[in-house]
Amino acid sequence: MVRIVYFDCISGISGDMALGAFIDSGADVDEIVRALKGLRLPEFEIAVESVNEGSITATKVKVNIDSTHEPHGRKPREIIELIESSKLSEAVKRNAIKAFEYLAIAEANVHGVRVDEVHLHEVGAIDAVIDIVGTMLAMHMLGIEQAFASKLPYSSGWAKSAHGLLPVPAPATLELLKGAQWRHVDIDAELVTPTGAAILKATCKAFGTFPPLSPTNIGYGAGHTRLPIPNLLRVVIGELASYTVPADEVYEQLFMLETNIDDMPAEWFGHVVEKLFELGALDAYIIPVQMKKTRPAAQLNVLCNGEKIRSLLDCIFSETTTLGVRIIPVERVSLPRETLTISTPFGDVRVKVARRGEHIVNISPEYEDCKEVARRKNIPLKLVVEVATEEARKKLSRSQKA
Numbered sequence: 001m002v003r004i005v006y007f008d009c010i011s012g013i014s015g016d017m018a019l020g021a022f023i024d025s026g027a028d029v030d031e032i033v034r035a036l037k038g039l040r041l042p043e044f045e046i047a048v049e050s051v052n053e054g055s056i057t058a059t060k061v062k063v064n065i066d067s068t069h070e071p072h073g074r075k076p077r078e079i080i081e082l083i084e085s086s087k088l089s090e091a092v093k094r095n096a097i098k099a100f101e102y103l104a105i106a107e108a109n110v111h112g113v114r115v116d117e118v119h120l121h122e123v124g125a126i127d128a129v130i131d132i133v134g135t136m137l138a139m140h141m142l143g144i145e146q147a148f149a150s151k152l153p154y155s156s157g158w159a160k161s162a163h164g165l166l167p168v169p170a171p172a173t174l175e176l177l178k179g180a181q182w183r184h185v186d187i188d189a190e191l192v193t194p195t196g197a198a199i200l201k202a203t204c205k206a207f208g209t210f211p212p213l214s215p216t217n218i219g220y221g222a223g224h225t226r227l228p229i230p231n232l233l234r235v236v237i238g239e240l241a242s243y244t245v246p247a248d249e250v251y252e253q254l255f256m257l258e259t260n261i262d263d264m265p266a267e268w269f270g271h272v273v274e275k276l277f278e279l280g281a282l283d284a285y286i287i288p289v290q291m292k293k294t295r296p297a298a299q300l301n302v303l304c305n306g307e308k309i310r311s312l313l314d315c316i317f318s319e320t321t322t323l324g325v326r327i328i329p330v331e332r333v334s335l336p337r338e339t340l341t342i343s344t345p346f347g348d349v350r351v352k353v354a355r356r357g358e359h360i361v362n363i364s365p366e367y368e369d370c371k372e373v374a375r376r377k378n379i380p381l382k383l384v385v386e387v388a389t390e391e392a393r394k395k396l397s398r399s400q401k402a
Contacts, residue, residue, distance in 0.1 A: 005139065006213060007149040007200060008234035012191025015131025016061045017221035017233040018199050022138035023048060024059035025219025025235055032137050038086045039133065041126055046134070051222050054230030058220035063127035076104035076115070079129060088137070095136040099202035103194065106175035128195050135199050142237060147203040148211045148253070151181040157188040173197040180207040181306040189225055196233075206253040208306055209329040213238045248357050250334045254282065255304055257312060258326040260289055262297035269298060272319045279315055280308045303330070335361065342392045347373045349388040353396065363392050 007013060023029050029048050036044075047062045079100050083093050108115045139147070157168045168190045176197040185191070200207075215238040223231035269286055276284040283303040291297045300320065304312055309327065316325055335354040342351045342365075349369045354362040365388035374381040 002145050002240045003143045004146040004148065004211065004213060004238065004240055005142075005144045006210060006236040007147065007204070008236060009150050009152050009192070010232045010234055011187075011223065011227055011229055012153050012155070012193075013196035013200065013233050014193040014223060015128055015135065015195035015199065016063070017223050018135045018196060018235075019046075019131050019138060019221065020048070020059040020061040021219040021221030021233050021235040022135060022142065023061065023219070024221060025142065025217040025237055027138035027141050031141065032134050035088060035092075035137050036130055036134060038088065039082050039129070040085070041082070041129065044126055044130060046130070053220070053222050053232050056220055056230060056232060058222040058232055060222040060224070061131075062224075063130050065126045074125075074129075076100050082129070083133065088133070089140060092133070092136045092140045095139070095202050096133045099132050099136070099198040102176055102201045103172070103198045106172045106194070109175050110171040131195055132199060136202075139203070142217065144237065146205055146240075146251075147200075149180070149200050149204045149207045150210075151183045151208060152177065153185040153187070153191045154182040155185050155187045155189055155191045157190065159190040170194055176201045179305065179307060187227060187229070189227060205251050208253045210236075211253075212240060212331075246357075248336065248355070250336060252332045252334070253306075254330050254332050255306060255309055256326075256328040256330050257302040257304065257309070257316065258299065258328060259316065259320070259322040259324065260291055260297050260299050261320055261322050262291050262295050264298075264321045266298075268320070269300070272300070272315070275315055275319060276302055276312060279311050280304065281312060303332075337362075339366075340392060340395070342388055342395060344373075344384070344387050344391050346377050346379065346384055346387065349373060349384065351388055351392040353392065360396060363389050363396075365389055365392070 007018075023032070029046060033046055042065060044063055044065045047064055049060045049062070051058055051060045080097050083096050083100075086093070088096070104115050108117070155168055158165045159168050159170055161170070169192055170190065172194045173192050176194065177192070177200065180200070213236065215236050217237040219235045219237075221233045221235070223233070225231055273284045273286070281302050281304050283301075285301050287299040287301065289297050289299045300316070300322075302312055302316070313325060316322060335356055337352050337354040340351050340353060342349050350366040352362075352364045352366065353360060354364075365385050370381055370384040370388060374384045
């Protein structure tokens with residue numbers, strides 16, 4: 001069974017909240033400190049305190065450092081070299097480096113500079129480095145292989161930074177968490193920090209609904225800001241209950257938009273489906289159904305990511321006659337695939353190749369390419385598909401032998 005963690009971002013996430021939550025769930029703080037001492041950082045200590053937040057016992061972490069030896073931030077490359085030269089396990093190094101690489105790219109995009117020109121101020125300080133690397137250490141100690149996260153609280157206000165006042169969420173935070181799901185909260189404070197965002201970006205496979213998890217450990221990390229609600233991050237650790245997702249498969253939490261329509265001209269459906277794909281639907285299709293009073297109807301099904309729901313709903317309501325749409329959370333497991341351009345006697349054809357582990361399980365020529373070649377050469381479509389598939393198989397066989 002795969003051991004996973006669900007970041008339940010009750011009031012957001014920061015680096016110290018994440019580290020505190022994993023210590024609260026059973027990670028050994030002394031072992032974490034011993035491993036972190038190998039990073040060749042200035043002297044530090046991790047103060048761990050048990051506190052009550054809204055009658056819930058939680059762990060609050062504070063990194064104490066000798067600020068006289070602390071530079072004002074670091075270049076991403078400096079931090080990565082510290083991690084690479086340490087004796088941390090390869091898995092911990094990989095996740096920690098990934099977090100700082102994502103941070104550097106986000107900062108570069110926000111400030112319009114090259115990645116090698118980025119200077120990490122707050123997130124390059126010792127406490128932020130310890131929070132991120134310490135969290136990756138704790139996850140490794142607890143045997144966590146995969147991570148998921150809840151919707152994130154989208155608050156408002158301003159945060160102080162080396163660049164001056166920044167709107168909340170900070171621009172780098174939003175840049176890091178493109179594709180994540182958010183929920184509005186009426187709180188004037190920074191709830192999701194760039195450090196917390198980098199941890200989620202580097203570890204999480206999906207955001208949104210709770211995964212099929214059998215909990216074994218639960219931990220609460222407390223934040224330092226006083227909020228009108230308990231300032232907590234909860235981590236729920238356990239084993240994937242229904243389906244173990246191998247490393248070579250892609251697990252996604254998606255949504256199905258579904259509606260039954262019995263009063264719309266049939267020719268309209270093609271236009272609607274085309275427009276839904278243009279707006280970013282992952283799939284869209286029609287199923288014949290029977291409604292009350294035995295009326296024949298069509299069920300429109302649209303598969304999408306969470307961030308596309310609003311625009312797709314707008315399209316469905318404006319382009320069809322429906323008055324309501326069901327929104328259903330779904331899980332999808334898919335195979336990683338690549339697209340190759342294959343030369344055939346008739347012309348080039350793109351071919352999708354799907355693998356499962358070491359094995360090729362599907363070779364699928366692109367329909368539009370095959371149709372265009374068949375039209376241009378005046379030959380059967382079936383022949384083009386067969387030849388493109390065979391040529392792709394030969395090319396892949398040669399590359400495997402090489």
